[in-house]
Amino acid sequence: MVTEIGRRDRKRLSTHWRLRSAALRLVAEHGLSQVTVEEIAEAADVSIRTFFNHFPSKEDVIIGLDPGLVEHLAEALAARPATEAPLVALRAVLGELTAQMMDRDQEWTLRMEVLHRYPALIPRAFAAFATYERALAEVIGMRTQTDPDSDLYPALTTAVAFGVLRAVVMSWRGGERASDLPGLLDDAFARVSAGLPAPNAGHPSRRGRKAAAPPGPDGGARLVEPAGLGRATAHLVGSAK
Amino acid sequence: MVTEIGRRDRKRLSTHWRLRSAALRLVAEHGLSQVTVEEIAEAADVSIRTFFNHFPSKEDVIIGLDPGLVEHLAEALAARPATEAPLVALRAVLGELTAQMMDRDQEWTLRMEVLHRYPALIPRAFAAFATYERALAEVIGMRTQTDPDSDLYPALTTAVAFGVLRAVVMSWRGGERASDLPGLLDDAFARVSAGLPAPNAGHPSRRGRKAAAPPGPDGGARLVEPAGLGRATAHLVGSAK
DNA sequence: ACCGTAGCTGCAGACAGTGCAGATTTGCAC
């Protein structure tokens, strides 16, 4: 299963990685607007022109994701069994995605640091997700034989799924503490499937990843009525794998 | 209730509107990259410098929303009765937002045309929503006495709500046919609260805005098992007003 | 009538991003 690639591709990937690494390091240290493309290229030991041969814009080197990932996700979704409910399939694919993110832990940790330090970048990161979301909505449309242009269903479904993903990823700060991203995603999907029960103030959820329903009516002051999308139907969203 | 504003503010608003109008018209006709800021400024009869006094970037004149809207939405959400469930409050505020969009129908119709003709702009539009989403997540955090940094709940809730909003707005093409945006939003929220039932191929939903549950098991070929977030609990999301 | 302020303007300049052409390196066939 070892993918054979030649010297040329290896060099290209090396350049790609050096640019990305240098950019993340420099921007984390000095801020996005303080770092020029020239400095990034210099740090990666390539020309400015080469930078733009690899990344269409300065921001893409920070938040842009891997080339070909869109196609990969679309194929992964299409490859899920046809009997699987759309949200289950989406959950599985996104779970795979987060697993890949964990594989490159340090890169993502640095990226999230930058993102949180310079919140102006966050919308751009969201925009990156939007590209994947649209591609997967297409696939959902095929799976359910629904025309994405005439029916809301595919867009609505992927919007919810990616809403969960975005919320989870943004809340996640890599590195040491509790950085089990796929686990967090599981938690979040479970909470949504349980109808988004309101949390108890001061008790950040420490329940297991199954997010079992609270044993009984808690005694805490309830400032709002319990918000919910509906009752738990765990099997519909539940552990896809 | 008529808001008194002086000549200065009127002129400023006039400039703002002329720039926006000119930009939308020119970009709709020639494409984003074919239109320069200089041409937009020229069409609005102001200097280039003035353009950038009103909009921080070229794209903002197309997809950027109104100044002060973030604060307005945050206040509107905070003003909802404290007993209201978060999703109900969010649904109400977003309904108000879509109603405002309908008030400026032609502007939004043109904007959506541009967006669909140049899909590269879509992520940018999503990015605009992200700003509002973050602001409202803060308010939800206050309402539920939840720290948005330590608990997923506010981000998760707003992510779902804005997911619905984005899906609806993107599916909406203004103009003549069936452009009741608040109604579509109602539909979408209802479908999510009903657990995202899979649509029947070839039968785009034509039900009323109440999105009542289908009378019985439909006979259509079911390629996937019904996907759901949970059972309908209409009162939790239902008509806030 | 006076003054402080806010918007409009031109100018200089840094920086992002593109098209083009030439040099170099790689993969592959002969």
Add this chain to the structure above:
DNA sequence: GTGCAAATCTGCACTGTCTGCAGCTACGGT
């Protein structure tokens, strides 16, 4: 190993975005 096609890297010229600054004008309040 020789030759060739393709891909990458590179420098260069150029357009366009966006910012800081300083001067001007128009407005609003006193």
